[in-house]
Amino acid sequence: MPTTSSLRSRPDLCPGVLRPWSADDGALVRLRLVGGRLAPESLAALRDVSGEYGDGDIHLTRRANLQLRGLPTRAGDLLPDVVRSIEATGLLPSRTHELVRNVMVSPQTALSGGRADLRPVAAELDALLCGTPRLARLPGRFLFVLDDGRGDLVTRPTDLGLVALDATSAQLRVGSTGWGPVVELASAARALTDLALRFLDERGDGPRAPWHVDEVARPLVAPRPPEAATAVTCPALPFGSVGGGEHVAAPGGVVDSALARLLVGHDRELVVTPWRGVLVPSEEAR
Structure with a gap:
């Protein structure tokens, strides 16, 4: 029986800032968060980028990463101003290794x-x-x-x-x-x-x-x-009060402007979770 890889005829096409995915509503890009860790100021800056250039929302993935949608492109690439704005959030630390x-x-x-x-x-x-x-x-x-x-x-x-x-x-x-x-x-x-x-x-x-x-x-x-x-195994982290903080749900995996405003009001590093939520650490857990 052929392996999965033997049936492929192309490299993977996972999106990134420098390799956007073209969708019906504009370009989609993915921003990798190591361990889901996200500074509130980076979230605030990314919210502004999405509001100015994209659909206004920030989308969470099941790998605890972030996506922006509806971004403008030229010849398949993001406009330079968009790339610079995303880079200024601190969420693109390596252009060569972002993927x-x-x-x-x-x-x-x-x-x-x-x-x-x-x-x-x-x-x-x-x-x-x-x-x-x-x-x-x-x-x-x-x-x-x-x-x-x-x-x-x-x-x-x-x-x-x-x-x-x-x-x-x-x-x-x-x-x-x-x-x-x-x-x-x-x-x-x-x-x-x-x-x-x-x-x-x-x-x-x-x-x-x-x-x-x-x-x-x-x-x-x-x-x-x-x-x-x-x-040892344990179930997915429930939403609400949990050990170490509050697990806030992002309905449909979407952080809209209202939820973003709530999350950036904290002065603690946030943790995006694989269950399409954001863990806000408690003061005691910092």
Whole structure:
């Protein structure tokens, strides 16, 4: 039976600021948030961009990223003024690597529960992704998923990731069902980027090259059994008052001007969640 990748005849077309997707209402662009983290001032600036150039709303994705719709283009590219305005929000830190900054993290990490604070791991992973020129070749659908041990993301399909076993160690995820070695959290970001480079070696080039780890012919590492601690799971974060703050729903995945105004009224870093909501940390959890 042919693999999914063998049926493809083109690279992935995931949208970004420098690779907008043409839709009936104008261009759609996606802005990657590492771990969903979003400064209120960046949200406020993006709201203004959408109000001036787009449909006026900010759209949330199931990977805890942001999208703008209805943007003007010329010859398939965003107008330069729009690109500069988006860049000024601070949400386009790398033009070369914008499409590969796909890093999901347990939204409540360091705020409530979990076995480890994964924010430093995610920040280092993002820095290594953006600082390694060759990793700009990763497909735009390639995804890292980091679960802090509470089990909220452990069942998510992924290319590479980890599950924290305790405050200092984690087991690597290699593909959606595969497991790799146990590593120290201090070295986890480097281990993940090394595996991403190995994936590029295995996938090759051309329009039929695999998009995902599950599609490559050979395993990236010798398969390992999952550690017992990785079996913990928990349901999606409910809306309302939760550990560490308030999970605010964005109906239909849309942050309209009224909801944006409410969210930017806080002086705390926000966390966009994979359930199309925004976690507003409490004062005590800061």
